[in-house]
Amino acid sequence: MINRVTLVGRLGADPEIRTLSSGAMVAKFSMATSESYKDRSGEWQEETQWHDVVVWRNLAERAQQYLTKGSLVYLDGKLTHRKWQDKEGNPRKTTEVVGAFFRILDSKRDGNDSGDTSSSAPAAGGGMESEEDLPF
Amino acid sequence: MINRVTLVGRLGADPEIRTLSSGAMVAKFSMATSESYKDRSGEWQEETQWHDVVVWRNLAERAQQYLTKGSLVYLDGKLTHRKWQDKEGNPRKTTEVVGAFFRILDSKRDGNDSGDTSSSAPAAGGGMESEEDLPF
Amino acid sequence: MINRVTLVGRLGADPEIRTLSSGAMVAKFSMATSESYKDRSGEWQEETQWHDVVVWRNLAERAQQYLTKGSLVYLDGKLTHRKWQDKEGNPRKTTEVVGAFFRILDSKRDGNDSGDTSSSAPAAGGGMESEEDLPF
Amino acid sequence: MINRVTLVGRLGADPEIRTLSSGAMVAKFSMATSESYKDRSGEWQEETQWHDVVVWRNLAERAQQYLTKGSLVYLDGKLTHRKWQDKEGNPRKTTEVVGAFFRILDSKRDGNDSGDTSSSAPAAGGGMESEEDLPF
DNA sequence: TTTT
DNA sequence: TTTT
Numbered sequence: 001m002i003n004r005v006t007l008v009g010r011l012g013a014d015p016e017i018r019t020l021s022s023g024a025m026v027a028k029f030s031m032a033t034s035e036s037y038k039d040r041s042g043e044w045q046e047e048t049q050w051h052d053v054v055v056w057r058n059l060a061e062r063a064q065q066y067l068t069k070g071s072l073v074y075l076d077g078k079l080t081h082r083k084w085q086d087k088e089g090n091p092r093k094t095t096e097v098v099g100a101f102f103r104i105l106d107s108k109r110d111g112n113d114s115g116d117t118s119s120s121a122p123a124a125g126g127g128m129e130s131e132e133d134l135p136f
Numbered sequence: 137m138i139n140r141v142t143l144v145g146r147l148g149a150d151p152e153i154r155t156l157s158s159g160a161m162v163a164k165f166s167m168a169t170s171e172s173y174k175d176r177s178g179e180w181q182e183e184t185q186w187h188d189v190v191v192w193r194n195l196a197e198r199a200q201q202y203l204t205k206g207s208l209v210y211l212d213g214k215l216t217h218r219k220w221q222d223k224e225g226n227p228r229k230t231t232e233v234v235g236a237f238f239r240i241l242d243s244k245r246d247g248n249d250s251g252d253t254s255s256s257a258p259a260a261g262g263g264m265e266s267e268e269d270l271p272f
Numbered sequence: 273m274i275n276r277v278t279l280v281g282r283l284g285a286d287p288e289i290r291t292l293s294s295g296a297m298v299a300k301f302s303m304a305t306s307e308s309y310k311d312r313s314g315e316w317q318e319e320t321q322w323h324d325v326v327v328w329r330n331l332a333e334r335a336q337q338y339l340t341k342g343s344l345v346y347l348d349g350k351l352t353h354r355k356w357q358d359k360e361g362n363p364r365k366t367t368e369v370v371g372a373f374f375r376i377l378d379s380k381r382d383g384n385d386s387g388d389t390s391s392s393a394p395a396a397g398g399g400m401e402s403e404e405d406l407p408f
Numbered sequence: 409m410i411n412r413v414t415l416v417g418r419l420g421a422d423p424e425i426r427t428l429s430s431g432a433m434v435a436k437f438s439m440a441t442s443e444s445y446k447d448r449s450g451e452w453q454e455e456t457q458w459h460d461v462v463v464w465r466n467l468a469e470r471a472q473q474y475l476t477k478g479s480l481v482y483l484d485g486k487l488t489h490r491k492w493q494d495k496e497g498n499p500r501k502t503t504e505v506v507g508a509f510f511r512i513l514d515s516k517r518d519g520n521d522s523g524d525t526s527s528s529a530p531a532a533g534g535g536m537e538s539e540e541d542l543p544f
Numbered sequence: 545t546t547t548t
Numbered sequence: 549t550t551t552t
Contacts, residue, residue: 001145001551002346002375003169003185005215006414008138008482008513033139035214049139049216072513074274074416074482079141079215080185081231095217095231103274105416105480105513138482138511142278144346144377148549168550186549206550208377210280210346210410239410241280241344241377274416275441275457277487281409284545304546305411307486321411321488322545342546350443351413351487352457353503367489367503409547 003078005097007051008105009033011071015063027055027063031073031097053077055099066104075102139214141233143187144241145169147207151199163191163199167209167233189213191235202240211238275350277369279323280377281305283343287335299327299335303345303369325349327371338376347374411486413505415459416513417441419479423471435463435471439481439505461485463507474512483510 015029034048053075055063067073077099084092151165170184189211191199203209213235220228287301306320325347327335339345349371356364423437442456461483463471475481485507492500 001169001171002142002210003145003171003187004142006138006140006142007215008416008511010137033137035137035139049214051139051215051217074138078185079143079187079233081187090226093229093231095229097215103416144375146550166549170551182552184550208551239280273418273441273443274414274482275443275459276414278410278412278414279487281411282546302545305409306547307409307411318548320546321486323411323487323489344547346410350457351415351459351505353459362498365501365503369487 004076005079006074006076007031007033007053007097008072008074009051011067011069011073012050013069015060015067017060017064024057025060025064027060027067029053029063029067031075052094052096053099054096055102059099059102063102067102072105073102074105075099077101140212141215142210142212143167143169143189143233144208144210145187147203147205147209148186149205151196151203153196153200160193161196161200163196163203165189165199165203167211188230188232189235190232191238195235195238199238203238208241209238210241211235213237276348277351278346278348279303279305279325279369280344280346281323283339283341283345284322285341287332287339289332289336296329297332297336299332299339301325301335301339303347324366324368325371326368327374331371331374335374339374344377345374346377347371349373412484413487414482414484415439415441415461415505416480416482417459419475419477419481420458421477423468423475425468425472432465433468433472435468435475437461437471437475439483460502460504461507462504463510467507467510471510475510480513481510482513483507485509 009031012030012032015027018026018028020026031051031053032048033051034046036044036046039045055077075097077097080096080098082094082096084094086092145167148166148168151163154162154164156162167187167189168184169187170182172180172182175181191213211233213233216232216234218230218232220230222228281303284302284304287299290298290300292298303323303325304320305323306318308316308318311317327349347369349369352368352370354366354368356366358364417439420438420440423435426434426436428434439459439461440456441459442454444452444454447453463485483505485505488504488506490502490504492502494500
């Protein structure tokens with residue numbers, strides 16, 4: 001069976017990092033993918049989907065180091081669904097993309113950095129491309 | 137931005153078909169993807185994810201014709217999220233894979249058909265492969 | 273940078289296996305992907321592409337064990353190009369898909385086996401799904 | 409059968425454009441994908457693959473308008489192989505990725521444009537995202 | 545060279 | 549809720 005999600009989009013906020021009692025690091029963030037299309041009346045519409053993403057261990061460390069609000073990221077992983085109960089005992093369902101690989105395509109330019117930081121992204125993102133991390 | 141989901145899995149039930157007042161046909165079904173792995177104690181575990189899938193128009197017609205409970209299907213599409221309210225007014229979120237393409241890899245063998253029905257699947261699935269339907 | 277190839281197709285022949293002096297095992301095989309389309313005159317045409325595939329180490333072992341001529345396989349990997357010289361010293365170029373993951377979708381039914389052998393494929397292919405082999 | 413290639417990489421040169429006698433436009437360009445890995449001695453190595461890409465019709469027009477040497481592009485398509493004969497009558501084989509969709513991730517910054525042009529890329533690339541062009 |  |  002195959003379960004693969006590929007996203008290219010931007011982070012809506014900095015990743016939230018947690019370290020579990022086991023020592024494993026987790027990073028969560030949400031990524032927007034936008035799509036433009038012409039509606040029936042010929043107007044351009046934009047539709048944005050926000051995806052919840054989770055990454056573990058060394059990917060989490062790299063998310064912490066390199067990803068910030070606005071980063072443009074290529075990510076692939078798998079689509080997972082979890083059921084849980086809220087405080088009122090209502091059943092809830094959460095869908096997350098569990099990332100297996102990501103790569104920064106540009107980093108968000110902040111106010112202090114007027115230049116094009118995308119040139120530094122490959123170096124940063126390059127840190128991801130050790131043999132262990134790559135699916136191939 | 138890129139938003140692509142690729143699944144190979146089995147249908148949990150026959151597709152549910154609806155025709156909207158606009159005449160557009162919709163088919164919904166859920167697909168299971170299973171993954172096996174060894175847990176810490178060395179035992180094999182299987183983890184199944186159930187994905188809600190929606191397909192429109194000619195894909196819906198083909199889903200109606202060719203897909204049944206148990207069909208093994210290759211599907212790709214995009215990941216979408218919708219918010220809505222239940223009867224109590226509680227906010228709910230639904231995640232669906234909107235299919236852009238699918239192909240039957242084998243059809244479920246039913247009781248009357250002791251033989252290998254996968255031979256008929258390519259012919260059936262073959263109906264999908266006109267130039268219009270294929271992304272390429 | 274991303275370089276990913278996804279194929280679902282059939283093997284044209286049994287894999288060829290080699291063990292290098294280093295002890296690393298390599299398997300090579302070619303996979304056909306066929307596409308049907310209507311040409312301008314409305315006739316159905318079929319176009320087949322033959323892809324050279326190479327897999328290494330445990331994937332090669334599994335290719336040897338489970339893949340045979342006619343097997344229907346899901347495979348993903350990366351697209352690679354090599355230059356070399358033939359005996360006459362002419363420059364040659366070879367393109368291969370280096371597989372990172374594969375999964376048998378059905379095995380070829382041979383003459384002795386009139387039944388549906390696809391039922392055995394998942395068990396066989398299931399051997400692939402240890403945590404180490406899966407990209408996720 | 410599935411035959412899909414996904415690349416994120418940079419153009420090695422401006423696209424070459426041709427218009428066939430039929431009026432159909434074709435654009436050809438080559439895209440580099442690089443991968444870094446540590447070799448046995450612990451040194452970082454970089455390996456670059458150059459892929460020949462062909463796009464047709466409106467994709468070719470957009471390639472002409474928006475792609476230049478150095479552009480970072482997401483592209484997907486299918487892997488094709490053609491046989492032909494060179495002038496000496498020797499058999500030759502050419503492998504090309506026939507693009508079905510592409511999207512500019514940043515455009516090459518030229519000398520006159522000291523700023524970050526990636527901000528304009530979405531607008532440019534946005535032209536691609538009409539419903540007709542997108543596989544979904 | 546596969547398969548339907 | 550599938551399948552092996």
